[in-house]
Amino acid sequence: MPGPLHRVSTATAVVVALAAMLGTGLYAAFAPAAAAAGPWLPLAVLLALVVALCNVSAIADLTAARPGGGGLVPTDLPPAAGRLAGVARLVARGAAAAAAAGVFGAYVLPSQPVPVAILAVLVVIGLNAAGVRISVSACRGLVAGAAVVLLMVTIVGAFPSGPSGPSAALESAAAAGTSAELPVATLQAAVPGSAFGVLTAAAFVFFAFAGTSRVAELGGSLRDPLRTVRRASTIAVVIAGVIFLAVSGALLNGLGVDRLSTSPTPLASLIDTGGSPALGVLVRVGAAVATGSALLAVLSRGSQNAARMARDGELPRFLARTGSRGTPWVSDLLGGLLVVLVTVLVGPVTALAVSACAVLVHYALLHGAALRLPGRSVRTLVVGVVGGVLCLVLAVSLPTWAPASTAVLLVAGWLLSTLVARTSRASGDDELPRPGETGERAA
Structure with a gap:
């Protein structure tokens, strides 16, 4: 994260937010979304975009009202609801890390994705403990790489040369290896192409928009936090929405609904239809870099959240212990091991669905906090009600096992x-000392 003397401009904040959104969801969310929405996948993308814009507005309102706490710590909620928001955020990030690891493994070694995913998590645990973080320059590289992948996907999707349909779907699944999870098998609750199916798909696509909070997490590093949070987040969400619409259209046109909904690596499957091994390798490398970076970022911020809650007396104190580099090494280690366990037990689509459900609950609570702000405007009231309701509707529209597991x-x-x-209150010790803390509270 940039230091306090190197203030982040609006343009840079947009790049940072885009880097957070063009990760796991871009490479995995469209398959289960297509299984639910069918040919109406672009409509689901638009609905997810509307929800994301509502969430940006709530975060900006909370940041403006409570600059010290940022827009992601809902201090205006009752303590019990505030703790639920914190827990929802932890669950969302833990599941997102497992999804990132699973997608990484699927793109790197389709025949044996789980061992590769576990290895990736173990490597990231070590990097987190060493204090390695994704720089602004790295974010620019991630966005540029995603742009290259998008260009190839759009071109190949516009001029498909491979087969599509049920038989091609089965061939794609067989080529991916039997250990890869087939998204369509997890969506029995949704009727493809139905209104409910579109809602389910929007919930999956929303997972890709979860990085909207990244600008608010920059906190004091922003030149003008109160203005930049709203402006940069909105610009980034709109750009990401356009990208997701282009990707969804290319995938539908190039693969067809049946093949897209059963592919564990949809972008690679689309490029493979063009018969160019070199382009296929490039897409897989791009997916590995994007999902690996997402895994590093999500695990890092998740452990910082756990450490902050521990310091605030809301989680066991030992989770706040820091090492010589100031990193919460206990939270890093335990969080990483939990992600390994989830990666072994469930596939990436299952983890993605749980993460999407938990983050939607978190944003619904943020909307509730915005509605409790003193002197709230009519816009805040309308956006808070609409955004909160949409978040809850999308959360419960996921396959039944997802909201049940999340609950x-x-x-x-x-x-x-x-x-x-x-x-903690009974012992009279509400907070631990914060050695080496540098902006973790806003994370």
Whole structure:
């Protein structure tokens, strides 16, 4: 993260946000979304874009009202709801890390994705402990790489030369290896092409927009935080929305609904239809870099969230322990090991669905916090109601097992957090000292 003397401009903040959004979701979310929405996938993308813009507005309003706490720590909520928001964010990031690892493995070695995914998580644990973070220059490189991939996908999708349909779908699945999870098998609750299916697809696509919070996380590094959060986030979300629309259209045109919905690596499958091994390798390299970077970023910010909650007396204190480099090494290690466990037990689409559900709950609570702001405007009121309702609707529209699993995780996490908070208050020790802390609270 840039230091306080190197203020981040609006343009740079847009790049940072785009780098956060052009990751795992770009390379994996469109397959399960297509399985749910069918040919109406672009409509689902537009709906997810509307929800993302509502969330940007809520974050900006909260940041303007509470500059010290940022727009991602809902201090205007009752303590119990605030703890639920924190737990939802942790669950979302843990599941997102598992999804990133799974997608990384699927693109790098389709025949054995799980071992590769586990290795990637272990490497990232070491990098996090060493204090390695993604720089602004790296963000620019990620966005440029995504632009190259997008260009190839658009061209190949506009002029498809390979087969599409059920038989091609089965061939694609067989080529990917039996260990790869087929998204269509997880979407029994949605009727492809139905209104409910479009809602389900929008929830999956929204996972790709979850990086909208990245600008607010920059906090004091921004030149003009109150203005930049709204402006940069909105610009980044609109650009990402245009990109996702282009990708969804190219995938539908190049692969067809059946083949797209059963491909664990849809972008690579599309490029493979063009018969160019070199381009296929380039797309897989781009996917590996993007998902590996996403894994590093999500695990890092997730461990910082856990450490902050531990310092605030909402999680066990040992999670706040830091090493010589100032990184929360205990949270890094435990979080990484949990991600390894999830990666082994479930596939990337399952992890993606749980993450999407949890982050939608988190944003619904942020909208609730915005509605409680003193002197709120009519715009804040309307956006808060519409955005909050849409977040909850998308969350429950996911396949039944996703909201059910998320609910279990949220309840368990909330009970643990509440118990720890009460114990902390009873002992009269609400916060731990914060050695080596540099802006983690806003993360």
